[in-house]
Amino acid sequence: MLETCWLCNKSYNSKRELKNHMISAPHFRLVVICPWCYHEERTFKRVIDLKNHCKRHHSDYLNGVPEEFFSENNAFWLSLYPQDYKRLIRSTKWHDPLAIRARVIVLEWVRKITRYTRSKSEWLQGWEADESGPADQSHDEYI
Numbered sequence: 001m002l003e004t005c006w007l008c009n010k011s012y013n014s015k016r017e018l019k020n021h022m023i024s025a026p027h028f029r030l031v032v033i034c035p036w037c038y039h040e041e042r043t044f045k046r047v048i049d050l051k052n053h054c055k056r057h058h059s060d061y062l063n064g065v066p067e068e069f070f071s072e073n074n075a076f077w078l079s080l081y082p083q084d085y086k087r088l089i090r091s092t093k094w095h096d097p098l099a100i101r102a103r104v105i106v107l108e109w110v111r112k113i114t115r116y117t118r119s120k121s122e123w124l125q126g127w128e129a130d131e132s133g134p135a136d137q138s139h140d141e142y143i
């Protein structure tokens with residue numbers, strides 16, 4: 001079955017090929033932020049690149065952070081385009097400790113960083129793309 005890109009209408013033979021297309025230029029739709037770079041927003045094309053960056057530059061923050069924090073599923077919570085991310089990769093569930101941890105870290109990052117592309121409310125809105133959240137999402141329930 002053909003998989004069609006919803007941004008440019010190109011077709012691919014598998015979801016995997018479509019995913020590779022979405023990762024790269026011109027879309028870069030699976031981009032994730034580094035939640036520990038506070039000077040300015042740093043993004044990575046895929047979560048494995050973020051993981052390598054964090055191991056090199058943020059080992060002090062990684063104490064107690066399990067490997068699965070950097071899974072493709074959990075990186076949904078660090079995604080700049082959660083609506084698109086969600087279409088290719090299932091997110092960790094809203095109440096999963098790793099998901100909660102990711103949201104806490106991102107919200108702290110949003111508070112500290114001055115140069116960013118998405119505001120706090122855009123992050124909160126983006127996370128609503130995950131359907132496993134509470135039906136009545138008040139802002140207190142994001143973490």
Ligand SMILES: [Zn+2]
Nearest residue numbers: 005007008009
């Ligand atoms: Zn496309």
Ligand SMILES: [Zn+2]
Nearest residue numbers: 034036037042
């Ligand atoms: Zn960083």
